[in-house]
Amino acid sequence: MTRSFEDYFVPVNITDIILLAMLRRDGIDLTSSRVIMKDDQPSGLALIARRGWASRLAAMGLVSTARNGGTGTWAMRQLIEEAGSRGEKEMLLEVIEQNTAAVKLYEKFGFTKIRRLVGYRLDTSQIDSAALRQDQELQEIDIRELAQMVSYHGLEDLPWQLSGTTIAHHTPPSRAFCLKDAYCLVSNPETTDVAISSVLVKSPAQRSRLERNLDARFLRDSQIRSGTFHRYFPKR
Template identity: 75%
Template sequence: MSSLSLKPAYEYPIPFLADLMTRSFEGYFVPIQITETALLTMLRRDGIDLTASRVLMKDDEPVGLAMIARRGWTCRLAAMGITSNARSSGMGTWTMEQLIAEAQARGEQDMLLEVIEQNTAGVKLYEKVGFTKIRRLVGYKLENPQVESDEELEEIDIRELARQVTYHGMKDLPWQLSGTTIMQHTPPSRAFRINDAYCLISNPEPTDVAISSVLVKTRSRGAGLSGVLLRALFAKFPGKIWHVSPIYPEEMGFIFEHVGMVREPLSQWQMTRTL
């Protein structure tokens, strides 16, 4: 019978963890290629704690990785993957039970995660260990929009946008959209505003640009300001492919649909478990 165990992720060098994470998501719904730089950025932005994160071991062989982010009394399973040779062996359930027990021992009160909705096996796993759905998260895409705008964008410090998101944003925003996460974005990402509408985008120099945050202050909602802001961005940076990752609450989808963005086929469930 196989021997299963977990080891602290901090015991392993960053290049090893990046390679293990890449291998753990091979053949997944969204295969990922994690470089050392990408992993370091993920650790910083998402508040991942390598002392609480775990390398999954099977017969003393590393076969997976569970990344745990922590803020206050809440933790988040930021990523969990198992290499193809160790899947379908019950390791996912066993690992989640251990991670939940460790979070309880640390005194945390809630555990969060996101899982691709179309990954029915993953959804069943998390429901099996006590997670419940909060809401559906969706993404969008728009290629080379032909837009003209006379609106003038004001570039602002990303920290200012983060403060506004913390004050005016939904109180249970997904982890990656929270003001605390936005605060960790740095150039070449850029933040802009028009009046009471704010937006954060990735480096606009490449062809593909991600929209990482959109916010309209409470007092100005319903006036179409988000559309004005996004169209001004499309005009300022023409010829781009604009991406919205599936981390936005479905109820925010109208923001992107109103400017012609097309919903992506993959969506996620935002899930929570009381500890």
């Protein structure tokens, strides 16, 4: 998988732990996933996640020597035909918009845009953690509780990776927190990069308060303070 994403837009280095976590959280079906062979050599892979009548192309990549030769087109045709034979009614995927070759490939097979996904990054090295205030109401909750809240109150068409079903498959060291009616899911706060991958709030003011409290709790650690936070806030 790492070789299939050589020279990609973002560095990709897949370890066994990362791969196994991806399989579990995203509902990837290895019996429907494929290693792409060319000239009897493994030249790429396609990971297929499945839920009900929908499937998702969770990852697809080719080694550099197999690109621009029609292999991607052949593979997509096979994957779509196999999804149809399984009785699935839709296939979903995400693609970095700067990856114009992939965008053209998917559009050629009839994929249409649903939304543009964005992320935010905060360089915490410039933040004075002593100036941050933490409310006593910030509480840690079971990730399953957050998953239930997102499934019930979240947008009906949340991306696959942000849905309540996916959240329910997160386990420690990921952690979930609530501040009254505001909820969030964060990755391991002991690492230098902390991802806030789900936020459920009733108002922007609640989001700001939750955000401030997370900063106050985790920016005390110099390792966290020198790292970055990646934030994604679904529109409420």
